[in-house]
Amino acid sequence: MTYFQSLSAAGFAATAISFGPGRMGFGLFVPEFKATFAMSDTTVGLVSGLGFLGFFVALLLAQAMLGRKGPRAPVALGLLAASIGMALVSLAQGVPTLALGVFLAGSSAGFAWTPFNDAVHRKIRDMNRPKALAEISTGTSLGVALAGLAALGLIATDLSWRACWAGFAVASLIALAANWAALREVEPGGAPRPRTAWDELCHAAALPLFAVAFVYGTTSAIYISFAADHLRAAGGTLGLPASATPGLVFVIYGLCGLAGLATARINAAIGLATLLRLLMVAGAGSLALVALIPGTWAGLVLSAGLQGLHVMMVSAVLASWSERLFPALPSLSFTAALLATAGGSMIGPALAGVAADTFGTKAMFLASAALPGALTLALRPAGIRERAAMLDDLEPG
Template structure:
């Protein structure tokens, strides 16, 4: 719920928001960045709550924020209220994600933790897939987008109750090894590749979420289908291919962390290239959404595994630091991309954005980067 409708729903419904609120491409970028700012602040608040109240408090706060934010969007009479709802709903992702790292280490055997963390991250795919199906239902049933968002809000309330039951049995007190962590504990040279990958990942994933759906729809949609179905199909394919995130731990063990990172950076770059060059075709849609889904879900899982390997005594704290780098990319990416799209056009903007993961891929080929990554690839 937090990473499906609450955080990514704005990008899916951009065409509807354009029609209702008459917003420009640059405004889309700023609203998207505002939402990701909520994600950034949610991460900070979650870490503060986690260290004092345990994992249940931030997760439940996040689902409450999602429910309220989704309701505000559903009822929004103007752009200001829409932006406020997007900000609040998106903050739920920051509240809800990292505390599960802490919860996993309290209740799951160490040998099973990598697989469980991958499964938790891949829950995003299910949320995105379901959001896409809801949008398809909206198109073919002829209902308003406001009905969809109100339904999302009710589902978020149900998820809040489910997590209250699941996490209520955990101890509120944090483990001894998590006591009084300091940011200087994770800001070390060995973590530079982690934070760099996280920032690039955050930048391009946010750009895709904010602009790809609207661009693919405006480019004419898919032959044989109405233009209104394109946004929903993007999310459905994104979610289906994103389920590959369940294989992250196995692939990492099979080919190693350095090569997996390189392949995922390539997937992210190609996703943006296909978005720019092949809109209006089934091939372009499948490659664009599919590669982006693989890129996002596998890197999301890798950040959890990688940060834990670097700082095993601080699993949630180090993951929060990595996600703050991701959130920083989330905030800056859409704003800059929105302005660039207005000036130079969407295809040029997507191609320029593809340079970020491409350059990162080249940097990861260097021996120094490989040695730094392999220090924790065991």
């Protein structure tokens, strides 16, 4: 196996674990958690928000570790946190232990994301970088789909959800070993980042980027936390037991997310502003469908599919958009966009849980759908192009 292949395979495994069961697993098993621990929607929102807090903290730690230790250390730490967190979830006897496990498991995505961009940039030839990054990013979608299949497998075998989380922990340890071996050749490197680097990101031209990232993080976290449980409570879909609904939602979500691999081509064909507006409409439609037509095949398939497409394609847009705005700070600018995403992801589920308990789940989803809907109206194509052009003319600091 060539180094290109081993690095791509290791990155695929890391993203599959960290963005599959690590980041999405709590939402996948919310019905089981609510039944086992007698959790209200408010509690579900708070625990989910803790998982995204782990993602937020890990992004900052990974960025700090990357320059001094290289990508191996943050990726390994993330997969170790995922293993411990998933094991804690499998053993949890109360909400505090469950919340700690979700926090640790959720942090793995923050540790694993930007280090692989750095490793590919420094160890893979220019002509092979797009392919390597595409293969690594595919792990996200397939990891979500495989987590959904694991949940469906529990129904077929009548095993406990605890067995599934124990299996996730073992898979994370295997991914840790693979990444420890594959990343040993990627040494720390790169020039020290100037102290003013973060200040350079505080530019008016970047406001649309951070606004999109924040709303995206808010609504995607709400969907992950509550949609599968709401669709199950509505009776599932005709011909399948209601208990199969969450697994089916995440399988469709993950498979439709593979559309993210075509983001660059679509962006080149229709432009950034048009693409963003279409993606915000997809996100709003996904949330609205959960509220308006749950308990139907059309509602489930369209909602999960649109959400998967929305999440994976917006993620790809944030990476390319941040690099376009700040070409001298590609890793740091992407981290800043992800921090805005993580901020929305922490706040969104917590507020949504309170809203669901106060006003009802349907009202909560409709209100959530209004966020990307309003942002769609606010995104003016000319404004985005003007702001991008402003930063193109700036001298790097």
